[in-house]
Amino acid sequence: MAPSAITFLTVLAVLCSFFYVLFYISSRKHGKGKGEALPGPRPLPIIGNLHILGILPHQSLYHLAKKYGPMMSIRLGSVPTVVVSSPPVAEMFLKTHDAIFASRPKVQVLQSISNSQRGIAFTEHGPYWRSVRKICNMQLFTPSKIESFAPTRKEMLMHFTESLKEAATAKEVVNISKKLAEINGEMTLMMVLGPVKKYKEFNLMDLVEELTKIAGVFNLADFVPFLGAFDLQGIKASTRTLGEKLDYALEAVIDDHLQKKQDDFVGVLLTELDQTMNPNGDIMDRNSIKAIILDMIVGGSDTSAATLEWALSELIRHPRVMLKLQQELESIFGNKRIVEENDLPKLEYLDMVVRETLRLHPVAPLLVPRESIEDIVIDGYYIPKKSRVLVNIWAIGRDPNVWPNNVEEFSPERFIDSKIDLHGHDFELIPFGAGRRLCPGKKLGLITVKLILAQLVHCFDWELPDGMSPNELDMIENFGVSLPRKTNLRVKPIYRM
Numbered sequence: 001m002a003p004s005a006i007t008f009l010t011v012l013a014v015l016c017s018f019f020y021v022l023f024y025i026s027s028r029k030h031g032k033g034k035g036e037a038l039p040g041p042r043p044l045p046i047i048g049n050l051h052i053l054g055i056l057p058h059q060s061l062y063h064l065a066k067k068y069g070p071m072m073s074i075r076l077g078s079v080p081t082v083v084v085s086s087p088p089v090a091e092m093f094l095k096t097h098d099a100i101f102a103s104r105p106k107v108q109v110l111q112s113i114s115n116s117q118r119g120i121a122f123t124e125h126g127p128y129w130r131s132v133r134k135i136c137n138m139q140l141f142t143p144s145k146i147e148s149f150a151p152t153r154k155e156m157l158m159h160f161t162e163s164l165k166e167a168a169t170a171k172e173v174v175n176i177s178k179k180l181a182e183i184n185g186e187m188t189l190m191m192v193l194g195p196v197k198k199y200k201e202f203n204l205m206d207l208v209e210e211l212t213k214i215a216g217v218f219n220l221a222d223f224v225p226f227l228g229a230f231d232l233q234g235i236k237a238s239t240r241t242l243g244e245k246l247d248y249a250l251e252a253v254i255d256d257h258l259q260k261k262q263d264d265f266v267g268v269l270l271t272e273l274d275q276t277m278n279p280n281g282d283i284m285d286r287n288s289i290k291a292i293i294l295d296m297i298v299g300g301s302d303t304s305a306a307t308l309e310w311a312l313s314e315l316i317r318h319p320r321v322m323l324k325l326q327q328e329l330e331s332i333f334g335n336k337r338i339v340e341e342n343d344l345p346k347l348e349y350l351d352m353v354v355r356e357t358l359r360l361h362p363v364a365p366l367l368v369p370r371e372s373i374e375d376i377v378i379d380g381y382y383i384p385k386k387s388r389v390l391v392n393i394w395a396i397g398r399d400p401n402v403w404p405n406n407v408e409e410f411s412p413e414r415f416i417d418s419k420i421d422l423h424g425h426d427f428e429l430i431p432f433g434a435g436r437r438l439c440p441g442k443k444l445g446l447i448t449v450k451l452i453l454a455q456l457v458h459c460f461d462w463e464l465p466d467g468m469s470p471n472e473l474d475m476i477e478n479f480g481v482s483l484p485r486k487t488n489l490r491v492k493p494i495y496r497m
């Protein structure tokens with residue numbers, strides 16, 4: 001080895017040791033006089049505990065919590081992070097001290113995309129976020145707004161069923177993951193943008209898919225800021241190009257709405273354009289509108305599609321549950337060829353199947369990260385301001401102390417006579433989060449998931465290709481913005497009506 005390389009490595013080793021000592025001391029000293037430091041694995045210099053996350057961070061953290069407990073500390077690069085893995089601790093963060101933990105960390109990718117921190121999901125807690133959330137709640141998520149889109153959902157469901165029926169007649173194998181992504185994408189675009197055909201020319205859903213891929217990567221720049229300049233993962237470069245394309249498409253959406261003066265969601269947002277939104281003086285500008293549109297599209301499509309994909313996978317693996325659900329659907333819909341949205345509340349077993357799917361396959365296994373806005377001591381442990389909080393609901397869903405009967409088994413019957421619902425009050429099951437940041441699309445998401453799942457199961461039997469038996473179907477996850485299957489689900493529909 002050349003002497004210069006040896007010198008370089010020696011200097012690096014000395015520096016690393018120095019930083020390690022500094023880092024270790026600083027990570028312990030915060031608690032001094034204020035509270036204990038939380039238990040957790042020892043962080044390495046610079047990267048902290050980033051190396052332990054692996055490709056499925058929720059699973060790595062689940063195993064780690066068995067050693068360090070339901071409230072543990074890790075360090076992601078320079079970011080102090082608390083990992084929560086039990087219902088009582090989740091309640092402390094998301095209910096008791098929700099006001100302290102209701103903000104979101106800044107994320108590099110989103111800063112360069114249509115100023116996405118002007119939307120809802122990654123906007124810091126405060127008057128701006130409150131105003132935007134209020135507008136969205138009123139214009140998209142009230143029961144009457146959701147209901148007003150029922151006829152269009154029905155029409156889309158009929159086309160969807162027709163295309164599956166054709167595949168069944170031709171005895172084709174269908175990539176149902178892709179089809180579910182398409183129908184959910186279309187339903188969301190229709191609600192957010194109005195008549196969707198025009199926007200197909202911009203390939204908006206393809207761009208959103210690309211965005212979710214990039215945003216799903218653990219970006220070193222978010223945790224080790226000085227590495228941001230080197231763009232080691234190439235994220236900054238690809239985000240710039242994608243950002244330009246998305247901006248172009250969203251600007252066209254806005255111009256189109258300004259011309260036609262439609263009274264859909266974007267149309268309503270535009271009536272507020274350049275107006276003051278609250279006494280704080282926040283303005284609804286074009287960037288706000290673009291960011292809100294994007295948040296709604298990302299929030300609405302991936303989540304429901306992934307939930308459906310897991311639900312169908314579990315039903316195929318559990319023919320007993322599939323049959324029981326088909327019997328319930330028959331008892332309500334008889335031989336009607338399309339399930340009616342109004343009848344969904346009557347379907348108790350369907351509701352249990354969806355709850356069980358979300359217990360084992362929450363699409364946001366660590367929720368969306370929160371960030372604390374001030375120092376706080378919880379249960380005697382000191383948590384500094386700007387700590388990140390990851391609530392591992394994937395781990396809570398697999399905790400045998402919370403779910404005593406065969407925790408790993410897909411068994412909707414566990415919800416018979418159970419009062420645990422999905423509304424964010426029962427911290428054993430919070431797939432939509434809880435507290436101020438609770439998912440605003442919860443009701444819409446549940447209707448969409450139940451409607452499509454009921455239709456898939458009522459009208460079709462499902463077979464795996466190439467004689468594969470149900471228990472051979474893999475259930476490997478792919479961690480990103482949401483948690484879909486790693487491999488697309490390919491199945492043969494058999495029309496049964």
Ligand code: HEM
Nearest residue numbers: 120121299300303304364368431432433434437439441445
């Ligand atoms: C099965 C369907 C869905 C699931 C499982 C889901 C799950 C979640 C979760 C876990 C959060 C974070 C909550 C927290 O931090 O405590 C969230 C936030 C959010 N979701 Fe959903 N979601 C679904 C459907 C939807 C739909 C249909 C929309 C909109 C069309 C939507 C829009 C949003 C938005 C905008 C946020 C950010 C809220 C904020 O930060 O204030 N979601 N969702």
